Amino acid sequence: MAKDAATDTVRRGGAEGFRRSVRDWIRANAPAPGGPYEQWERRLLAARLICPAWPREYGGSALGPLDALTLAEECARAGAPLVQRGVGEHLIGPAVMEHGTPAQRSALLPGIVSGEDRYCLGFSEPDHGSDLASAATAGEVRGGEVVVTGLKAWVAEPHRANMIAVLCRTSPASPAHRGLSLVLVPLTPANGVRVCRIRELTGSYGLGEVRLDGARVPLSHAIGGVDGGWAPAMTALAHGRAHEAASAHLGFEERFWELVREARKSGRAREPEVRAQLAWAYTRITLLRATGLRIAARTAAGADTSGEAAVAALFRSEFGRRFGEIAVGVSGAAELVRPEGDGYGLSEWQEAFLTGRGATIGAGTGEVRRNAVAERVLGLPKEAGGGGR
């Protein structure tokens, strides 16, 4: 026991030491609130902290999951979050790392770190939102290329991307997920790829449809090989969920305390129902962190945490929706009015409230997430009639 306690102290000292050094580095390098963020991105890049958990040979710092979480926490708390330019850092990169050939890893990963390649995710289709295995976008193998034709829907931030990760059907005869390929397609009009931005109920144009009309991509950009796209696609989503699970609290902590400050100022923090709602929200934010730590620790120990991450993602999405509702409720009449200006600008709480409706739809609706968790984590039988996968 005494020996264990000593080891623990050393380990704890190590973790706290890392947090201190991270704080020092942030203090010396982070921009003041509001920017300039370009310089912050360059400094993160120079310090190999864009994808801090990646191996050093691909531009990372090989941080373990707990240290990576500490870094993300400290950056977020300093108002200078880690940089993310799409789904490359946390979805596509990990899929390439796990399922790519050595040549693919060397060819594709450095571009993600440098920001030269900014990925969006072309998985969903108009008729197949959450049911990815039914993807119908065609991928025709012609010589050394795949020629992709189809329409991808609900793509997040396609206008910021220069690459799109597309799930396409290369073997129409094979059922469901067995005939799918994951190809990384240059997103340019010259390559037959066009983006049509969609206005969300928030008024902004974050989403889009991406039409691929004979877009060409070399076979070397098919991750997992032809017809082998399902596994890397699932890896990408699982890593996305794991990242989301570990860092879910970060987006909420600062906003929560801001809401508390407002409630104090308005006097509403004295109302029992408001106090209860704030404590309720604080509880969930703390549990997001506690669960994120559990998952990061288990990942560090080499365990498969995909089940826990899926459960945590469900928790987070439901809370995200509720947080926005609580925020506008606590703020009260002020939320009747939008900020002055052109377009449909929103206050912070209006934004949280309205984007909350997307929290339980995007990346799998709440219903599909529940089915998946029930079947894959709890092992409940699939629904009769082919509803499952």
Place this chain on the structure above:
Amino acid sequence: MSYPFSDDQEELRRTVRRFLTEKSPEPEVRRLMESAEGFDPAVWRQMAGQLDLQGLVIPERYGGAGHSYAELVVVLEEMGRALLCAPYFSTVALAANLLLATDDETAKRDLLPAIAAGRSIATVALTEHSGRWDADGVAMEAAEADGGWSLSGEKFYVPDGHVADLVLVVARTPAGVSLFAVRQGASGFAATPVPTMDQTRKLARLRFDRTPARLVGADGQGWPAVSETLDLAAIALAAEQAGGAQRVLDMAVEYAKLRVQFGRPIGSFQAIKHKCADMLVEVESARSAAYYAGWAAAERSDEVPALASLAKSYCSEAYFHAAAENIQIHGGIGYTWEHPAHLYFKRAKSSELMFGDGAYHRELLARRIGI
């Protein structure tokens, strides 16, 4: 410290689970819950003799094993899962914690070794008619006479008060809230078991009539120790709740896979799947809450009071919801006395009400984080 648990702590979990599978199967739970004492003295002795459980978090200088609170969280999670009928929570999470929270070195040396060895069953008598868990709820008065103290009055909802040989009583003196130790058999002391909705957790009414009592800690300085104990007890209870919640989820899922209606397992219906998925989300979060709070307690963090209230409110509601859904998923059989679902359902509600429910602790949490 490894989070949430080290290999040694996981090994402790396996050992305790094996022990409880053998010693606290459902027939045994049912036998003990119908008995007046509510526990098996032989098992109690084995818990101490074979596994050192009563002395788990008691420092070695008082005869304990000197483990951290994280170990206790593991043990209580398993006890909640097995619905163990024993005065463990009262003895360890209440009485031992309260003694440790005082600065009364003599009392610790006198009283803790017997607890650690499993020779003493102890509890804390705090609550009165009002059913309150705060300092203002303490009305019972202690009188000083001939250099000693005596207690008169009544305490309610005292866990295992009818089998405890040592009762730590929270009472008022002119100087304020103070702590007193009373021995079973002291003059004017009577402990009566009361019938409980949750038969697996025994409660007693205690009467004191000029009962001689020993002052523990300084006169008038008792409340900080009680408050600390309530926080640690809330974390302990949250761990029990997380264990019970996991168990009822397991029961529900197992049944949903086997039970066939309309030609298919009911677990293939989305209505059932979604219930189970929601239970899983809450059970996992409940475990996170208990582990995180237990970790903070092991580290003696300043966040313990806030995290104790957080864990108690979350785990109370998660366990109750899971236990209620378990009955619903079982349908008719879940509504019978014969099925164990109601044992967990009742334990869930009693655990929720003990030491303050979710709403009570949310308000405490709001205060503790400065809202």
